[in-house]
Structures are given as structure tokens and as C-alpha cells.
Amino acid sequence: MKSLIYTILLSQLVVFAAFGQKAAINGKVTDGAKQAIVGASVTLKGTVRGVQTNTNGEYVIKGLRNGEYTLVVSSVGLKNKELSFTLQENEVKSLDFELEDETYTLKDIQVVASRGVRGNEHLAEVDGYSINATKKNEVIKLDNLNANLAMNNSRQIFSRTPGISVWENDGSGIQLGVASRGLSPNRSWEFNVRMNGYDITPDPMGYPEAYYTPPMEVVDRIEIVRGASSLQYGPQFGGLMNFVLRKPDISTRVTVESQNTTGSNGLFSTFNYIGGTEGRLSYTAYYQKRFGNGWRDNSYYNTDHAHAELSYAITNKFKIGAEATYMTYKSQQAGGLTDAQFAQDARQSVRSRNWFSTPWLVPSLSAEYIFSEKTKLSWKAFGVIAERSSVGNVSAITTVDNLTSNRQVDRDYYNNYGSELRFITDYKLLGLNNTLASGLRYYNGNIDRKQQGKGTISQDMEFNIEGDYPRDLDFNNINKAAYFENIFRLNKKFLVTAGARIENISSTMQGRFSLSNGVANNLTSITRNRSFLLFGGGAEYHLTEQSEFYSNISQAYRPVLISDLTPPATTDVIDENLQDARGYNFDFGYRGKVANYLNFDVDYFYVNYNNRIGTITQTNAANQRYQFRTNLGRSVSQGFEGYIEFDPITAFFKKSKIGYVSMFASIAYIDATYRDFKTTSVVNGQVVEGNLSGKRVENAPRKINRFGITYNKKGFSVTWQMSDIGKAYADASNTEVANAAATTGVIPAYTVQDLSASFKFLKHYNFKAGVNNLTDERYFTRRAGGYPGPGILPADGRTFYISAGFKF
Incomplete structure (x- = not known):
């Protein structure tokens, strides 16, 4: 026994000694003018090890075993360099690199490197574990934007992404409501919303509402892949929206950052970040605190966000990681307005006791193994432990809120977990270079829904109730999926993709639907x-080194959601016989750039949506109108999207001592209409038949146009932006005249302008400022059928912000 213990101890000492005897490489990366390149990527080919250069262009990679390596150094707009070398035990090798200018192609992430153009990028054909070739996609780099990031201002963030409609009813910036191509922006539920590649919604296949949005001050980029992402990420019609947080700073041991913002209506935000890398260990953490009174009366908010992340390279080919995100907030809901109230004073509120809170915990574990330069494997496990709690008066806005009456309390509890395994490899077939991506997914979502509780008469946020919840339901949703997608590169210019996904969804609903005189009405x-x-x-053809045609067609599927199956605490009525929706997305486009002064992407799209779920205005026997949620037959969204950004100074003069200018236009024409669907209603005791054929899809403006111009010189940059959005309808019946509760009717067209500026100085410091809704327009983007309405939810009028920060 003793000899066994000695053997184990000796083996551990050998292991520790081996780990102690490590080599390292360091050096400096410069350009042709001998200037240091900041943020250049320095990676060891075929491994998980890599760093970025610091503000002096320096890098270091520690903890390496002896052996042969190939170092790859790259930076946007410059030629990559590769160098093979051998490391001895305990050797510290210095390797400096000078990168040359290059005209680069769409095989890499597309970035316009001009000093003036600051446009959106496109994902590489193969990025990480995903195939993006042939697909309509965008990458929104937050560093490229002058925007009110402290308040997550969506119309500025998505300004260069054509066809994105935004619901601007949450001035606190807590929740995101966006959609594309005639789909519903309701808490972004037509998108598969992820963060760092894993789900952050309550249940993507059962209740995909995005109650959590990460602070944009910590988001590095937003990746959007339209409906063609359905094979690799799930069958949502809208596609993928992935928030990629800034990764641990791999250029230094410690990076510290702070950004502090103040502005209109008592706004104060403080964002604080720390991160770094020591040998094989990388870490990051941030905390954001934000509070304010809101533009409207009764719109107080107070939010806390925290995130921590660790990753460790066990070997050069194997890395593990863990991260956790927590959010909690207190948000007062001002409620809706009637049309008359909105016209009188859009800032007013007739609900002072409505509150909302969603504490949100998202843990995640990950592992990555690199078999070779061509083959790698990734695993993620993740969960959502969260709540959705509301209290207040949810009756029609025409009902007076008696301050001595009991409020209604509704609460959801989410306990969900999932796992995804992804594999990608490059291989040769018949002399052609191909890429195969495949994966497995398991997700188990459980929602405990408690509604219609009799709350207190208090003014503040509290969720105590008298007695039991009349409605107490339990939902369980299990999703299993497997997919593959392959790139066949027929030659250097032409490639095609093909793939399939198999899904299994098992949904169970049980519990108590209501209480009547103490007697439970239990559901079977x-x-x-x-x-x-x-x-x-799909297919992709590279017309030139810098431009390509692309096309893709992919099937989509939208299961009946939990919120579809049971009537929420609203004035809506739900059809009990709802069916799942099916359809497909089609794209054909042309994208690319001209030199380094023009960036463009234009495309035609077609979205076929069968058995679409939506709302229609009906009239009951009492001649009262109400919202009815049901399958509305087939809808078709088709149109054109275009994005162009141009830098005239670079185009005509190449270089400038007075600064650079970029002008962009993001334009979309969307024809989203219903096909044949018969309707009936009761008018004066008579049954009246109608048809939705030709009616416009609700919440789908025909035009979504945004224009802007940016001037920048050295560390100074200023952007003016205008959003010009067409009118829409709140219901599928296209009701022109609003009802008394303001839940149906026209959503008028509007134009709104924003102005934002930033100044970076002395390397480490910055100052930002801006005015949102420059001309103080009065407009709204949503008529809510229920919470947080019902009624018109006004967008914010003119507000301003100023911000100061540092990074060391």
C-alpha cells in the first residue's frame, strides 16, 4: 500500500515538474511604417492557444511544451503571416512580425478598413463551428457605432442592418423587441436569441420571449443570420441573433475599464470591467448598474447586471470554460394610452401601480478539443433559472385604476437546461475541399405559470397575494435535434451547401386552469x-475577389408556444385549437466591397409562413370588438433589402488631413400580406363573413429606411442618423379606426433622428455624448393587447446623455 502511495506521489511530482518546465514565445507586430499594430491576432495553428497584441503591439504566449509549432499572425486589411519554428524546454523565443497591406476577400470576415467607413461586417464562410456560406448574415460591431449603448438604443444599434423593425416602447433599455421581414417584434421571439452561442430565453421551442438582453457596453458584436440558420440553430422563421460578449483580454494580465453615463430623466449608469490572461488561464468579469425615472410618468427602473467567465487551456488542444450571468431589476410600467390621451400628452400615465421584474441567472459550461488544423469539437451545457413577475391593473386602459383596489399578480418560474455538441471538419472529396458541420442538441424546459393572483393595494413592487392563484399551470417542453450541413467547393469561385435537421418536440401542459367558488377547474x-x-x-459564386452572389432556401417551423395555448392576463381571446406553423425562407443577393471605400449588400427575400399565428379583431354578440388570437392561414413576406456605405474622401483623395466621412443607407421594402383566410363576426346580431386575403400582416411596415453620416478624425467621431418607418396595423384585420381601448388601429408612419459623438484621447480615455430623438417627435411603434399596456405604448421623446470612461 505504501509503495502504491509513493508511486502516485512520485507521478504527481513528475507531472508538476513537467508543467513547471514550460517554454514561451513573445514579440512585436508592426506594419510597413514600423507602427505597432494593436489587437493583431497571434495564434498557434491547430491549437486553442492564441492572444492579441497590446497597445504597444506586443504579445506573449506562455506555458508551451517543447515541440514544433506554426504561428499565424493576422490583422484586418493586412496580409497574414505564418512562421514555423521549434521550441526547446524552458526556451523563451522572440519572434517579431511586420505585416503588409492586402486586398482581402470574402473568405475572411468582411471588414471595411478605411478610416471613414465603419460599416457592418459579414461572417466568414466558416466561422467557429458554423457554416455561413450562401446565407444572408450581418455582424454588428459595437465598437464601430456611435450609439447610446448605456441605454441599449435599438434603432441606433441596428441602424445598418436592413429590414429590422424595432418596438420602441421600453425606454429603460431592459428588453429588446426586434424582428425582420414582416415578423413580430414581440420580445424578439421570432429569432433564436443566444449569447455566446447558447440560449438565454425561457424556452426556445416553448416560450422564446427575450426577457434578458445583455448590456451593449460589454457586447463585442451581434451576429445575425436570417432564416437560413434554421438547420444549424433551430427552425425559427426569423433566424439567429447571437450576442457575443467581449472575451477575456488575451493581450495583458489585467485590463480594467469603467464607463459612466448620465442623462435625461435621472439616468445614471456605471459599467465596470476587469479581464486578462495569465499563461493558460483567461478571465473576465463585469458589473453594470443603471437607474432612472424614464421619459414617461411612472417609468422608474433600476437594473443590475453581473457576469463572470473563466477559461483554461489544459493542453494546447483542449480548453474548458465556465461562465455565469445574473440580472435583476425593478421596472415600473407606465401602461398604455388611448388615442385621445396620446394626442393630449404622450408622457402621461394612468397606471402608477404596475411593476415588472425578471431576475435572470444563466450558467454555462464549455469544452473545446482541436483534433487537427481541420477538425475540432465543441460542447456547451447551459441553463436558465429565472422568473417573470408582474403586478398591477391589467384591465383595458379605459378602466380607471382605483388606488384602493387589489392588483393582479402573475408569475412565471423557469428552470431549464440544455446541451449542444458541435463538430466541424474539412475534408477532400474527388479532389475538392469540403467542409462538414454537424451537431446534437438536447433541451429540457420547465415553466411553472401562476396567474390572476389577488395582490395588494400597495403602490410599490411586491408580489404577495391573498389565497391561491386561480390559474396554476405547469409546462414541460423537451427538444431533441440533430443536424448536418456541408459545403461542396466545386472550384475556387463556386460552392454549394446542403443540409438537414431532424427535430423532436414533446410538450406537456397540466394543472389548474381556474378557481370558481373554491372549486378547481383542472385541465386534463x-x-x-x-x-x-x-x-x-444554397449556392455562392464569387464574381470577383471582393464580391459574391449568394442564394439559400431553408425550411422553417414554429411550434405552438406556451403563451399561445393559454390566454395571458390581457384583453385577448385565444383559440384553443391552434396548430403549429410551417414554411420556408428564400434569399438571393449580391454583396461585397469596392477597394476600401464602398461596402454593399442587396438582396431579394421571400418568406412563406403557413398556418401563421396572429390576432384578428372580432365582434361578439354584444357588438363589442375584441382581439382573437388564432391561426390566420398563409402569409407571404417578400421584398428587397439594401445596405450601402460609402467613403467619398478615401475614394477620391485616398488620404486626408481633415478627417474622413462615411455615408450609409439601410433600405427595406417589405410586402407582408395574408393569403386566403375566411373570417366571421357578428354585427347587429347578424353573421358577417370576410376574408384576410390581401390584408397586411400586423406590425409589418412596408418601408424601413435608415440613413446616416459619420465624420471622424483621429480619436473624434460624430454620427447623425435618421430612421424613416412606414405605417403598420395592430391587427390582421387592418382596422383603420382605433377602438376605445386603443388595442387595434393604425400605427402611423414616423421619422426620428439621432446624433451621437465620441472622443478618445491619451490612449486610455474617452468621452461620449448624444441626443436621441433630436426633433422631439411624438410617435409610437406598438399597440399592446395586454401587459405592459393595454393600449398605445409611446416611444421616448427627446433625451440626451453624456458619458466618460477609461481603459487600462
């Missing part, structure tokens, strides 16, 4: 189990 347990296949394919 309902289980829906369905399996289906999705197929997709």
Missing part, C-alpha cells in the same frame, strides 16, 4: 409529440 393533461425534418441548401 395535454401532451403534444411531433417529429419533423427540415431541409435546406
Whole structure:
């Protein structure tokens, strides 16, 4: 026994000694003018090890074993360099690099490197574990924007992304409501919303509402892949929206950053960050505190966000990581307005006791193994432990809020977990270079929904109730999926993709639907189990080194959601016989750039949405109108999207001592209409038949145009932006005249302008300022059928902000 213990101890000492005897490489990366390149990527080919150069262009990679390596150095707009070398035990090798200018192609992430153009990028054909070739996609780099990031201002963040509609009813910046191509922006639920590649919604296949949005001050980029992402990420019609947080700073041991913002209506925000790398260990953490009174009366908010992340390279080929995100907030909901109230004073509120809170915890574990330069494997496990709690008066806005009456309390509890395994490899077939991506997914979502509780008469946020919740339901949703997608490179210019995804969704609903005089009305347990296949394919042709045609068609599927199956605490009525929706997305486009002064992407799209779920205005026997949520037959969204950004100074003069200018236009024409669907209503005791054919899809403006111009010189930059959005309808019936509760009717067209500026000085410091809604327009983007309405939810009028920060 003793000899065994001695053997184990001796082996551990050998291991520790081996780990102690490590080599390292360091050096400096410069350009042709001998200037240091900041943020250049320095990676060891075929491994998980890599760093970025610091503000002096320096890098260091520690903890390496002896052996042969290939170092790859790259930076946007410059030629990559590779160098093979051998390391001895305990050797510290210095390797300096000078990168030359290059005209680069769409095979890399597309970045316009001009000093003036600061446009959106596109994902590489193969990025990480995903195939993006042939697909309409965008990458929004937050560093490229002058925007009110402290308040997550969506119309500025998505300004260069054509066809994105935004619901601007949450001035606190807590929740995001965006959609594309005629889909519903309701808490972004038509997108598969992820952060760092994993789900952050309550349940992507059962309740995909995005109650959590990360602070934009910590987001490095937003990746958007339109509906063609359905094979690799899930069958949502809208596609993928992935928030990629800034990774641990791999250029220094410690980076410290702070950004502090103040502004209109008592706004104060403080964002604080620390991160770095020591040998094989990388870490990062941030905390954001934000509070204010809001533009409207009764719109107080107070939020806290925290995040921590660790990653460790166990070997050069194997890395593990863990991260956790927590958010909590207190948000007062001003409620809706009638049309008359909105016209009188859009800032007023007739609800002073409505509150909302969603504490949100998202933990995640990850592992990555690099088999070779061509083959690698990734695993993620993640969960959502969260709540959605509301209290207040949820009756029609025409109902007076009696301050001595009991409020209604509704609460959801989410306990969900999932796992994804992704594999990608490059291989040769018939002399052609191909890429295969495949994966497995398991997700288990559980929602405990408690509604219609009798709350207190208090003015503040509290969720105590008298007695039991009349409605107490339990939902369980299990999703299993497998997919593959392949790139076939037929020659250097032409490639095609093909793939399939198999999904299985099992949904169970049980519990108490209501209480009547103490007697429970229990539901018979309902289980829906369905399996289906999705197929997709595309093609891409590189017309030049810097431009390409692309096209893709992919099937989509939207299961009936939990919120669809039960009436929420609103004035809406829900059809009990809702069916799942099916359809497909098609794209054909041309994108690219001209030299380093013009960036463009234009495309035609077609979205076929069968059995679409939506709302229609009905009239009951009492001649009262109400919102009815049901399958509305088939809708088709088709149109054109275009994005162009141009830097005239670089185009005509190459260089300038007075600064650079970029002008952009993001334009979309969307024809989203219903096909044949018969309707009936009761008018004066008579049944009246109608048809939705030709009616416009609700919440789908025909034009979504945004224009802007940016001037920058050295560390100074200023951007003016205008959003010009067409009118829309709140219901599928296209009701022109609003009802008394303001839940149906026209959503008028509007134009709004923003102005933002930033100044970076002395390397480490910055100052930012801006005015949102420059001309103080009065407009709204949403008529809510229920919470946080009902009624018109006004967008914010003119507000300003100023911000100061540092980074060391």
C-alpha cells in the first residue's frame, strides 16, 4: 500500500515538474511604417492557444511544451503571416512580425478598413463551428457605432442592418423587441436569441420571449443570420441573433475599464470591467448598474447586471470554460394610452401601480478539443433559472385604476437546461475541399405559470397575494435535434451547401386552469409529440475577389408556444385549437466591397409562413370588438433589402488631413400580406363573413429606411442618423379606426433622428455624448393587447446623455 502511495506521489511530482518546465514565445507586430499594430491576432495553428497584441503591439504566449509549432499572425486589411519554428524546454523565443497591406476577400470576415467607413461586417464562410456560406448574415460591431449603448438604443444599434423593425416602447433599455421581414417584434421571439452561442430565453421551442438582453457596453458584436440558420440553430422563421460578449483580454494580465453615463430623466449608469490572461488561464468579469425615472410618468427602473467567465487551456488542444450571468431589476410600467390621451400628452400615465421584474441567472459550461488544423469539437451545457413577475391593473386602459383596489399578480418560474455538441471538419472529396458541420442538441424546459393572483393595494413592487392563484399551470417542453450541413467547393469561385435537421418536440401542459367558488377547474393533461425534418441548401459564386452572389432556401417551423395555448392576463381571446406553423425562407443577393471605400449588400427575400399565428379583431354578440388570437392561414413576406456605405474622401483623395466621412443607407421594402383566410363576426346580431386575403400582416411596415453620416478624425467621431418607418396595423384585420381601448388601429408612419459623438484621447480615455430623438417627435411603434399596456405604448421623446470612461 505504501509503495502504491509513493508511486502516485512520485507521478504527481513528475507531472508538476513537467508543467513547471514550460517554454514561451513573445514579440512585436508592426506594419510597413514600423507602427505597432494593436489587437493583431497571434495564434498557434491547430491549437486553442492564441492572444492579441497590446497597445504597444506586443504579445506573449506562455506555458508551451517543447515541440514544433506554426504561428499565424493576422490583422484586418493586412496580409497574414505564418512562421514555423521549434521550441526547446524552458526556451523563451522572440519572434517579431511586420505585416503588409492586402486586398482581402470574402473568405475572411468582411471588414471595411478605411478610416471613414465603419460599416457592418459579414461572417466568414466558416466561422467557429458554423457554416455561413450562401446565407444572408450581418455582424454588428459595437465598437464601430456611435450609439447610446448605456441605454441599449435599438434603432441606433441596428441602424445598418436592413429590414429590422424595432418596438420602441421600453425606454429603460431592459428588453429588446426586434424582428425582420414582416415578423413580430414581440420580445424578439421570432429569432433564436443566444449569447455566446447558447440560449438565454425561457424556452426556445416553448416560450422564446427575450426577457434578458445583455448590456451593449460589454457586447463585442451581434451576429445575425436570417432564416437560413434554421438547420444549424433551430427552425425559427426569423433566424439567429447571437450576442457575443467581449472575451477575456488575451493581450495583458489585467485590463480594467469603467464607463459612466448620465442623462435625461435621472439616468445614471456605471459599467465596470476587469479581464486578462495569465499563461493558460483567461478571465473576465463585469458589473453594470443603471437607474432612472424614464421619459414617461411612472417609468422608474433600476437594473443590475453581473457576469463572470473563466477559461483554461489544459493542453494546447483542449480548453474548458465556465461562465455565469445574473440580472435583476425593478421596472415600473407606465401602461398604455388611448388615442385621445396620446394626442393630449404622450408622457402621461394612468397606471402608477404596475411593476415588472425578471431576475435572470444563466450558467454555462464549455469544452473545446482541436483534433487537427481541420477538425475540432465543441460542447456547451447551459441553463436558465429565472422568473417573470408582474403586478398591477391589467384591465383595458379605459378602466380607471382605483388606488384602493387589489392588483393582479402573475408569475412565471423557469428552470431549464440544455446541451449542444458541435463538430466541424474539412475534408477532400474527388479532389475538392469540403467542409462538414454537424451537431446534437438536447433541451429540457420547465415553466411553472401562476396567474390572476389577488395582490395588494400597495403602490410599490411586491408580489404577495391573498389565497391561491386561480390559474396554476405547469409546462414541460423537451427538444431533441440533430443536424448536418456541408459545403461542396466545386472550384475556387463556386460552392454549394446542403443540409438537414431532424427535430423532436414533446410538450406537456397540466394543472389548474381556474378557481370558481373554491372549486378547481383542472385541465386534463395535454401532451403534444411531433417529429419533423427540415431541409435546406444554397449556392455562392464569387464574381470577383471582393464580391459574391449568394442564394439559400431553408425550411422553417414554429411550434405552438406556451403563451399561445393559454390566454395571458390581457384583453385577448385565444383559440384553443391552434396548430403549429410551417414554411420556408428564400434569399438571393449580391454583396461585397469596392477597394476600401464602398461596402454593399442587396438582396431579394421571400418568406412563406403557413398556418401563421396572429390576432384578428372580432365582434361578439354584444357588438363589442375584441382581439382573437388564432391561426390566420398563409402569409407571404417578400421584398428587397439594401445596405450601402460609402467613403467619398478615401475614394477620391485616398488620404486626408481633415478627417474622413462615411455615408450609409439601410433600405427595406417589405410586402407582408395574408393569403386566403375566411373570417366571421357578428354585427347587429347578424353573421358577417370576410376574408384576410390581401390584408397586411400586423406590425409589418412596408418601408424601413435608415440613413446616416459619420465624420471622424483621429480619436473624434460624430454620427447623425435618421430612421424613416412606414405605417403598420395592430391587427390582421387592418382596422383603420382605433377602438376605445386603443388595442387595434393604425400605427402611423414616423421619422426620428439621432446624433451621437465620441472622443478618445491619451490612449486610455474617452468621452461620449448624444441626443436621441433630436426633433422631439411624438410617435409610437406598438399597440399592446395586454401587459405592459393595454393600449398605445409611446416611444421616448427627446433625451440626451453624456458619458466618460477609461481603459487600462
